[in-house]
Amino acid sequence: MSDEPHFLREEKIEIARAEGNAEAAVEPLQLGKRVREIRLSQNLTLEEASKRTGLARSTLSKIENEQISPTFSAVNKLVKGLGIDMPQLFTQPKRSSGAGGRRDITRCGEGTPHPTPTYEHELLATQLTSKKMVPFRTVVHARSFDEYPEWVRHDGEEFLYVLKGSLLFYTEFYEPIELFEGDSAYYDCEMGHALVSTSEQDAEVIWVTA
Amino acid sequence: MSDEPHFLREEKIEIARAEGNAEAAVEPLQLGKRVREIRLSQNLTLEEASKRTGLARSTLSKIENEQISPTFSAVNKLVKGLGIDMPQLFTQPKRSSGAGGRRDITRCGEGTPHPTPTYEHELLATQLTSKKMVPFRTVVHARSFDEYPEWVRHDGEEFLYVLKGSLLFYTEFYEPIELFEGDSAYYDCEMGHALVSTSEQDAEVIWVTA
DNA sequence: AACAAAAGTTTCCAATAGGAAATTTTTGTT
DNA sequence: AACAAAAATTTCCTATTGGAAACTTTTGTT
Numbered sequence: 001m002s003d004e005p006h007f008l009r010e011e012k013i014e015i016a017r018a019e020g021n022a023e024a025a026v027e028p029l030q031l032g033k034r035v036r037e038i039r040l041s042q043n044l045t046l047e048e049a050s051k052r053t054g055l056a057r058s059t060l061s062k063i064e065n066e067q068i069s070p071t072f073s074a075v076n077k078l079v080k081g082l083g084i085d086m087p088q089l090f091t092q093p094k095r096s097s098g099a100g101g102r103r104d105i106t107r108c109g110e111g112t113p114h115p116t117p118t119y120e121h122e123l124l125a126t127q128l129t130s131k132k133m134v135p136f137r138t139v140v141h142a143r144s145f146d147e148y149p150e151w152v153r154h155d156g157e158e159f160l161y162v163l164k165g166s167l168l169f170y171t172e173f174y175e176p177i178e179l180f181e182g183d184s185a186y187y188d189c190e191m192g193h194a195l196v197s198t199s200e201q202d203a204e205v206i207w208v209t210a
Numbered sequence: 211m212s213d214e215p216h217f218l219r220e221e222k223i224e225i226a227r228a229e230g231n232a233e234a235a236v237e238p239l240q241l242g243k244r245v246r247e248i249r250l251s252q253n254l255t256l257e258e259a260s261k262r263t264g265l266a267r268s269t270l271s272k273i274e275n276e277q278i279s280p281t282f283s284a285v286n287k288l289v290k291g292l293g294i295d296m297p298q299l300f301t302q303p304k305r306s307s308g309a310g311g312r313r314d315i316t317r318c319g320e321g322t323p324h325p326t327p328t329y330e331h332e333l334l335a336t337q338l339t340s341k342k343m344v345p346f347r348t349v350v351h352a353r354s355f356d357e358y359p360e361w362v363r364h365d366g367e368e369f370l371y372v373l374k375g376s377l378l379f380y381t382e383f384y385e386p387i388e389l390f391e392g393d394s395a396y397y398d399c400e401m402g403h404a405l406v407s408t409s410e411q412d413a414e415v416i417w418v419t420a
Numbered sequence: 421a422a423c424a425a426a427a428g429t430t431t432c433c434a435a436t437a438g439g440a441a442a443t444t445t446t447t448g449t450t
Numbered sequence: 451a452a453c454a455a456a457a458a459t460t461t462c463c464t465a466t467t468g469g470a471a472a473c474t475t476t477t478g479t480t
Contacts (some may be wrong), residue, residue: 015251031282039358042327045426045427045428046428046429047426047427047428049356053467055469056469056470057284057427057429057433057470058426058428058430058467058468058469058470058471059467059468059469060427060428061429061430062429062430062467062468064428065428065429068466068467068468069281069282069283069284069466069467070281070282070467070468071279071281071282071436071437071467071468072280072281072282072285073279074279074282074467074468075282075285092226092288098401098421099382100399100401101382101398101400101401102396102397102398102401103381103383103384103395103396103397103398103401104395104396104397105379105387105389105393105394105395106393106394106395106396107392107393108390108391108392108393109392111394115291116317124369124371124394124396124406125369125394125395125396128396131367131368131396132342132420133343133367133396133418133420135369135371135394135396135418137371137394151305156342157341157342157343158306159334159335159343159345159418161334161345161347161371163373163417165432169315171313172311173293173311173313174313177315179315180318181318181320182317182318182319182347183315183316183317183448184315184321184335184345185313185314185315185316185332185335185346186312186313186316186334186335186338186341186343186345187312187313187314188310188311188312189310190311191309191310191312191313192424192462206416208343208369208418210342210343210346210420255456255458256457256458256459257456257457257458265438265439266438266439266440267439267440267457267458268438268439268441268458268459268460268461269437269438269439270458271459271460272437272438272459272460273457274458275458275459277437277459277460278436278437278438279436279437280437280438280469281437281438281466284437284438306476390447415477
């Protein structure tokens with residue numbers, strides 16, 4: 001693998017189009033520059049990019065040179081045609097913020113165990129505090145809804161992804177539904193909820209609460 | 211949704227898009243509808259929204275009624291003025307009831323596809339809007355860090371769980387680290403980040419952003 | 421260096437976005 | 451129901467976008 005990606009060495013940050021009207025200041029970031037970078041990184045000519053996006057060569061040129069503000073539908077053609085991702089176009093690369101550079105890796109099985117009769121949780125990313133989300137991997141021991149003395153209920157929202165096996169997802173306001181490997185669910189946690197394994201082996205899920 | 215990452219492409223994977231868009235079913239999906247929902251959810255009249263965004267009442271009305279395709283700069287004013295999360299505009303809503311008892315099941319592979327050159331996302335739980343978290347399952351196409359024109363960077367925190375294969379997890383402030391099946395990571399998204407498959411087959415991960 | 425081909429830019433014009441004000445629809449009150 | 455006020459839509463017009471083609475610049479070959 002190469003030693004260092006091109007964009008780390010580059011300086012850029014030039015404030016192109018200084019002549020633009022005061023209004024233009026509102027423009028978030030060099031959409032055009034972005035587009036050009038992306039196009040070039042794919043080794044496409046304007047002509048080819050034009051074919052892929054359905055936008056005229058000249059239009060692409062103008063966009064890249066910030067001579068026009070493309071319409072939403074044009075942006076969409078760009079996005080679809082070049083495989084760009086929206087958020088990328090809009091998110092300010094607020095460099096050097098200094099803040100927000102945390103990272104916590106949890107190796108498989110190295111999380112913090114937290115067993116209960118029905119669930120066997122493994123808390124992930126426990127090195128970090130003040131997280132918005134709480135992720136954990138859980139083995140579902142429960143084999144019957146009766147094993148739950150009452151609904152599990154708490155604040156927030158929860159995302160659930162089935163890693164292994166199958167299970168019944170009980171919720172207070174809906175019919176129980178069976179989930180299989182690869183299925184997922186998102187729900188409000190104030191609503192009672194509970195999982196029961198239906199596969200031979202205990203089912204395993206990823207859970208994220210926020 | 212909140213934020214997703216992504217970017218460029220390699221000639222191999224071109225197929226999907228190349229043929230898929232012979233022409234242009236350009237409709238990204240009711241931008242107007244979304245805008246209206248968001249405005250109403252904030253109890254704003256067109257007049258008030260106009261003040262906040264700097265766009266004319268009439269223009270807002272036309273946008274909401276899909277009578278015009280706003281320019282990029284107009285969309286930006288919208289985003290800034292209404293405090294919209296850009297990605298919100300691109301994900302399919304479908305409000306259900308009040309709050310508290312929501313539930314959304316996504317069957318394996320039934321998520322909303324969102325391909326990019328380097329990542330192939332499948333957005334999960336897209337029926338629900340106003341979620342605190344945005345979960346998605348992603349196949350990592352990228353095979354080299356160079357495929358990223360620049361760091362992926364956006365707001366919020368992200369949780370990552372490796373479902374299949376192995377990959378290198380690049381971050382702006384840390385050494386790249388290799389992750390294997392079952393490993394997970396939690397990090398601040400303002401810090402540049404990117405994934406590169408190191409396994410024979412493209413790696414697969416679960417991603418949750420908040 | 422001269423030329424040809426490819427890539428990119430600019431021009432010109434038809435199509436369309438954006439704003440101000442008029443018009444219509446909705447909401448609330450009596 | 452009738453009216454007034456508020457909100458939303460439509461109209462009308464100007465400014466800007468987007469496309470085709472002309473034009474310019476760059477690249478590569480002899």
